[in-house]
Amino acid sequence: MTAIATIGARLAGDHGGRRVVTPQRRRRRRVQAAWGLLVVNVLTFFPGAPHILPIPGVVGKLVTQASLGGALLLALSANRPARIRPSVFVFLLVLLAAESLLASIGAEFLFGALFRAARLLLFATVLWLLTPWWTRRDLLLLRTHLMFLWVILGSVLLGLLAAPGVALTDSRLGGALWPIPPTQVGHYAAVVTGLTTVLWLSGLLRRELALISVLLAVPVLLLTHTRTALIAVLAGVLIAGLSLFTTRSRVRKSFAIGAAFFTLGALTLGSVVTTWLARGQDTEEVAALTGRRAVWESIVAAPRSTFETVFGLGLSNKSFNGLPIDSNWLGTYYDIGLAGVAIVVAMVLFVLTAAWFQPDGPRRALALFLVAYCVVASFTESGLSDASPYLLELTLAASLVYSGSTFREGVR
Template identity: 75%
Template sequence: MTTLTALAARLPKPGFRPVPPERRRRRRVQLVWALLVLNVLTFFPDFDLLIPIPGPVGKLIAQGSLLVAALLVLTVNRPIRVRPSVYIFLATLLVTEAIISSLRAEFLLGALYRSGRLSLFVLVLWLLSPWWTRRDLLLIRTHLMVLWAIIGSVVLGLVIAPGIAMSDERLAGVIWPIPPTQAGHYAAVATGLTAVLWLAGLLRKELALLSVLIAVPVLLLTHTRTALVALLAGVLIAGLSLFTARRRVRRSFAIGIGIFSVGALTLGSVVTTWLARGQDPEEVGALTGRRAVWEAILAQPRSTFETLFGFGLSNKSFTGLPIDSNWLGTYYDAGLLGVAFNVAMVLFVLVGAWFTPQGPRRALALFLVAYCVVASFTETGLSEASPYLLELTLAASLVYPRPSREGA
């Protein structure tokens, strides 16, 4: 009787379906990636939110998510295995160089904290490398789902409190503090990934259309010029990589050229006004004050060590003003060596895309790397834990050689 009772207890109950181990691992990988995105959603304590979040609580949520991601990835990557990757090796060299430069930083504790965070961030990315070559594009689809969730929170804030969300005539997130530039970035990347997936035949037309109809207005309401230009450049390059293989791409390009021609003739003044963003020609030419900061960084006296290694990881500001350039920000923080590692990481992805067979993976990689390159001139992020580093890593994962027989 005891044996029968024990056997009955082990049998699945009616209506109960155990989750397969592979699905559980996939869900944990997706959660790890979502936690990485949460970590780079910088919390701004002075932001006007619908539900006020105390500064220490918000920072704990954002920064603590990286530690949770590190612990969680160890539960799914057992025994620990990683894929050898030149890209991650270059990122590790960047981390090492950042630690060396931070040891001599003026604000030692802050620089070392940022270096430690970058180290852990890159370590988690490396532990996720076994999932780079999946046929189902798990990391890309997860990133897109997380972006949709972020954009949904921005739209929800706009619907509930439009006055707060558009307080500076630029759309911002008011459920979680998301500045207009970041909201525009997330909307642009979501639009681009959706468009490329649809052009490659990997996304249903209805879902792609719904996503674009929501994300594009968000992008336009943020008035983020960099994100718009980077989006157009990325989609153009990705589309050209599929041009000869997909009739859908050729038809879309023809329609797009027609719409662009008509729009240029009829809506030229509207586009010019949107791009000017209320600024006069002098302000536009000075890149909204960026040029003054850039010139001051280049004119700053440096020792040989500071020229090579920089001044240590900072919050990407100079004399209290944002640097707003990945290359000058990296030069200021990590010196010429840091810039060299950044350039090598980007070139590695571009060369890898060149040798990747024509198809969705190559197109997606080209979109992401093109977007990062264009945005890097007025945005920072490739030398720190940021959305840009995540997206460049996604591009590197797409051009990684796939074994001929690897499960999805």
């Protein structure tokens, strides 16, 4: 009887009262660590932004840039021997990286452009090495992404508690411990809110946990005064919810309650919402999209050769004459030309098409939320043509609708 109990304990993962760390568990931990380092790699470090920790700019940039190398090593150690899934999306991503290398050869700032292009290629390589974990039923990559986003938001909340005056510079919430701009904080809060909501609507998350998550993330989003993130998360949740509308009674009830609250809020809090959206700007500033239109018009009017029109000027820091471009499509056109824009469009359309042919369910809804969020945000935010949180989340969407054959982890 003792022998049988011992065998049963070992099969259950209990070895003498201790939890046995199996090779599969160690591999999953390395995969999670690799994905976390990718999140760190795209975490913007602004040394000029107000923050309370004395982090030198060189150290901050070294942490973010070196994390990509660490992610590559962890991905290689987890995916051994190296096996990758065939994926049209990742092929397009590698093609985008190759096109950016071609465009960067003749760039004015050659070293910076080549460095960004090489980083994008390495970023795509790590994502390709993680494709064996795309079809896991426990949504390992998505849950890992959520976990690390909460770590970031947790640091923002700690900074708000420790130094509210620093965190709320110019009345917009940013990172006080790690200098994160309000727009990026708003992006993370919006993605956490949307993913948590869709997971709950799909029945994959307990109501108590979802409620706590939303009640913490939504105030962070509102305190950042990031209009793009708010509109994008509302659009993404709406589209994801509609994909579950006919199969989930929870979605239908939530939409009915949401419509009632929206109507009541529009009637009673219209002036408050208008003030929040205006963000202290007058009508002219809002119509000019906070100066974005002037930058966009200058990019379109700038003279270019045929080669530069097709292939671009090389990857930049997404600025034009010292001003941020703040548009994925014009930023892509400026950096890697019409060819780059076509590749990014193909990537987005591929994910949308793949989601369209997926059966109704959580994976489809989550993918639709992510791609809808990225598309809406792309009009006033840049990132789909470079290593960024948006590209990471678009890859997550592609993984959720992947329809290739599955194979067992550890055997592959």
